[in-house]
Amino acid sequence: MADIITTPRSLMVTRQLCAKKRYLCHHADGHGWDVVNNGLSATDFGIALHEMLAQVMTSAEPLEADQPPVPVWYAIKLSKSALDSHVIRERRMLLDLLVYGWRKYRLPSILSAYNILTVEKEDSVVFDPEAYLPGNLAPSLKALKVPIRFDVVLKLKADPDHLVILDWKTTSAATQDWNNALDNSLQSCIYVEAARQLYPNKYIVGIGYEGLVKGRVEVDGAKSSPYNGLPIHYGSFLYGWQAKNGSTYKEYSTGRTRLFLPPVCTTTEEAFDACEAVYGGLEMFFPNTIPWKPKDAASVVAQQIVAENRFMADVELYEQLPEPMKYLYENTLFEQSLDACYKYGAKHACMCKDICHGGVVPSQEPMVFVPRVSHHSEIE
Numbered sequence: 001m002a003d004i005i006t007t008p009r010s011l012m013v014t015r016q017l018c019a020k021k022r023y024l025c026h027h028a029d030g031h032g033w034d035v036v037n038n039g040l041s042a043t044d045f046g047i048a049l050h051e052m053l054a055q056v057m058t059s060a061e062p063l064e065a066d067q068p069p070v071p072v073w074y075a076i077k078l079s080k081s082a083l084d085s086h087v088i089r090e091r092r093m094l095l096d097l098l099v100y101g102w103r104k105y106r107l108p109s110i111l112s113a114y115n116i117l118t119v120e121k122e123d124s125v126v127f128d129p130e131a132y133l134p135g136n137l138a139p140s141l142k143a144l145k146v147p148i149r150f151d152v153v154l155k156l157k158a159d160p161d162h163l164v165i166l167d168w169k170t171t172s173a174a175t176q177d178w179n180n181a182l183d184n185s186l187q188s189c190i191y192v193e194a195a196r197q198l199y200p201n202k203y204i205v206g207i208g209y210e211g212l213v214k215g216r217v218e219v220d221g222a223k224s225s226p227y228n229g230l231p232i233h234y235g236s237f238l239y240g241w242q243a244k245n246g247s248t249y250k251e252y253s254t255g256r257t258r259l260f261l262p263p264v265c266t267t268t269e270e271a272f273d274a275c276e277a278v279y280g281g282l283e284m285f286f287p288n289t290i291p292w293k294p295k296d297a298a299s300v301v302a303q304q305i306v307a308e309n310r311f312m313a314d315v316e317l318y319e320q321l322p323e324p325m326k327y328l329y330e331n332t333l334f335e336q337s338l339d340a341c342y343k344y345g346a347k348h349a350c351m352c353k354d355i356c357h358g359g360v361v362p363s364q365e366p367m368v369f370v371p372r373v374s375h376h377s378e379i380e
Helices: 009-017 019-026 044-057 072-080 085-105 107-113 176-183 186-198 268-279 297-319 323-333 338-342 353-358
Strands: 004-006 033-035 114-127 143-156 159-171 203-213 216-219 231-234 239-242 257-260 369-371
Touching: 004 297, 009 019, 009 186, 009 297, 019 033, 019 297, 019 323, 019 353, 044 072, 044 085, 044 114, 044 143, 044 159, 072 085, 085 107, 085 203, 085 231, 085 268, 107 114, 114 159, 114 186, 114 297, 143 186, 143 297, 159 186, 176 186, 186 203, 186 297, 231 239, 239 268, 297 323, 338 353
Parallel strands: 004 143, 159 203
Antiparallel strands: 033 369, 114 143, 143 159, 216 231, 239 257
């Protein structure tokens, strides 16, 4: 087999979004740069949520297991952050109730049809160009090694030789677009092809996504709100609206004030019940997709082998350039996708915006940019 390029799937997604961002975040200065806000990274919440869900699934009896605590490392990060005490309580409560709600609404039906095979198991696969690319192109390309960690692999009770990959996904809202985008996503294609390699004697039914709606973090701009100026989770089930007569509603209307629904000093169950009572059930906050297997998964893997070879060749070329020439070639070798600067809206600019357009040098801004310590794409 040819030399190997090792690239996590998340880096492929970043490259597709914006090649310049991929370079800056994961390769620049030999390590790439990350941004820390209030001592927390953008991915900390999702990592903590996955850890709690995995703890449930590794229990001997997942349905009867104790509610897992918020991970200690995340609790410490929150306590050391500059966040307001309400925001800290909100984030801890949201983690706790998302896990509780998923166990209540989704886990029973999953366990009625499937047995658990693995949870958060570390693996890797190597996609050989000879297996995916025709003609004389394959010998000139390096193989693509992808670290894989399926959230959960399930065995169908009716036929244990049929496997389903389950993947947890936080989302700001549950929409049909969410379902459609995931079915044939890069992740679906990579995971299905990886599963075929890792379980060659099993039939891979597909990948099913389990959504957990956390809303989106935005600063509360309502002057009448008790949380005015705080970065809260808009669209989560933690908030309702209180009328002047004391009645609580799930929707805003003139004269109503935003209200944090979980009572103070309460159990997880009581807090969840308080939110359920206002919304009349919370099923819509836990969407899921039917297990799906993209028919063009192998073609997508072939595309990624070619694209990663091209990108890493550009990285090697760029790093060999003398320092004065790097500035001239950076935007040429690593194309900027300007539409990605505000992909998540005007209030959520890309972390690289000031580097790309404002002349900021990451190494000179230690309070904002920190060296990234993992997820490098490299050639072995």
